[in-house]
Amino acid sequence: MPVLLPEVLEWLAPRAGGRYIDATVGLGGHARAILAMCEPDGRLLGIDADDQALTVAAERLATYGDRVVLRQGWNREIVALAQEAGFDQVDGILFDLGVSSLQLDSPERGFSFGHDGPLDMRMSQRADLSAADIVNGWPESELADVIYGYGEERYSRRVAAAIVRHRPLHTTGELAEVVRRAVPVARGPQRIDPATRTFQALRIAVNAELSSLPQALKAAQSLLKPGGRLVVIAFHSLEDRIVKQYLAQEARDCICPPRLPQCVCGHQATLRLLTRKPLRPGEAEQRANPRSRSARLRAAERLGAGDTR
Ligand SMILES: C[S@@+](CC[C@H](N)C(=O)[O-])C[C@H]1O[C@@H](n2cnc3c(N)ncnc32)[C@H](O)[C@@H]1O
Incomplete structure (x- = not known):
């Protein structure tokens, strides 16, 4: 529905x-x-x-x-x-x-860390820029700015530094693991996967949302x-x-x-x-x-x- x-x-x-x-x-x-x-x-x-x-x-x-x-x-x-x-x-x-459920649920589209897939995240298959381009190519400071600005991730600098250290990253699973290891474990009933904010940020940047x-x-x-x-x-x-x-x-x-x-x-x-x-x-x-x-x-x-x- x-x-x-x-x-x-x-x-x-x-x-x-x-x-x-x-x-x-x-x-x-x-x-x-x-x-x-x-x-x-x-x-x-x-x-x-x-x-x-x-x-x-x-x-x-x-x-x-x-x-x-x-x-x-x-x-x-x-x-x-x-x-x-x-x-x-x-x-x-x-x-x-x-994003649509089709995009989120298709591992090959690379939107979700729930399924392992390529670092894509492009809404339009005709677009040039993919998540892999940002993750593997952008300077660390720009990466940190995106993760902070579009993901509201308070540990954005740590996440960006960890990504740069582990380059090149190829899959959503690899990226999610790097982010999880860079961010302190949150406690409490409301906790979400620490990779959520970074994935949101990259998706927003890839698609200029x-x-x-x-x-x-x-x-x-x-x-x-x-x-x-x-x-x-x-x-x-x-x-x-x-x-x-x-x-x-x-x-x-x-x-x-x-x-x-x-x-x-x-x-x-x-x-x-x-x-x-x-x-x-x-x-x-x-x-x-x-x-x-x-x-x-x-x-x-x-x-x-x-x-x-
Ligand atoms: C939440 S889904 C829409 C679901 C739809 N209302 C339905 O009932 O099936 C959002 C859709 O908008 C598209 N989309 C998001 N931003 C867009 C944009 N700036 N221009 C064109 N399409 C966009 C996505 O590709 C996705 O298919």
């Missing part, structure tokens, strides 16, 4: 005749529910960087015929992809960020009709902070620093926030799908000329 599905449908509110974009279509779980809700003639454009995911999505969504269009690409390219597919002005856009997010959100927003909805699910605090700040800024008329006596930016709100606080999965969903635990959903609506927030 896709993460926060009832909440996605409530806030995206798909209806007959509507045009929707799933900017991270993955295996098509959310897309299928959106298409079912906008019958008989609503249409959906599904975008994903991952060709493998798109193959699965195409099979799962085949019953919807030409009501669904799938495109390979990064969602920061959403405007060009949408225009080319005839989706200029749309009623709703969904981002369900992060955080650096491209503001650009993707801005581009998506430009495709929304007045009243069109933007729904974003983030899976870790760094990602959610970017979404929260972006939406908050777009929901404000002036974004000048508070010390300025009067507005010089001329910024005008383009969005109305629909969720003041992020929505989280309930206990039942978290139990049924442990990966949903960290999900946070935020939604906003595009303002039209003369609309008030």
Whole structure:
């Protein structure tokens, strides 16, 4: 079951005749529910960087015929992809960020330390940079910065030094072992595998997940009709902070620093926030799908000329 599905449908509110974009279509779980809700003639454009995911999505969504269009690409390219597919002005856009279960559960994709695989972690098989390039090629200080900045790993310098000492590393299993040996053992019920944070950091760096997010959100927003909805699910605090700040800024008329006596930016709100606080999965969903635990959903609506927030 896709993460926060009832909440996605409530806030995206798909209806007959509507045009929707799933900017991270993955295996098509959310897309299928959106298409079912906008019958008989609503249409959906599904975008994903991952060709493998798109193959699965195409099979799962085949019953919807030409009501669904799938495109390979990064969602920061959403405007060009949408225009080319005839989706200029749309009623709703969904981002369900992060990795899919297909990616996590395929050892050969190298996302998970649960299975041994090559150090890959590329969402797009067409991309050049892989985790092996970073692990084996980046200077120690840059490696440490990535592990600290994207993994929030307090022992980032130790981890980076250990990685450099053990180069070259070839598999997720080797990397996980090096990280585990570099980080002191945590205690208590909440402890997670010490390799988790480093793997998250590398994955984010390989796929430019955080650096491209503001650009993707801005581009998506430009495709929304007045009243069109933007729904974003983030899976870790760094990602959610970017979404929260972006939406908050777009929901404000002036974004000048508070010390300025009067507005010089001329910024005008383009969005109305629909969720003041992020929505989280309930206990039942978290139990049924442990990966949903960290999900946070935020939604906003595009303002039209003369609309008030
Ligand atoms: C959490 S999964 C989406 C699952 C999907 N909602 C479903 O119900 O099956 C995230 C998907 O987004 C893709 N993805 C992540 N960031 C992307 C980006 N910046 N551009 C394009 N695709 C991206 C990943 O390849 C992955 O397939």
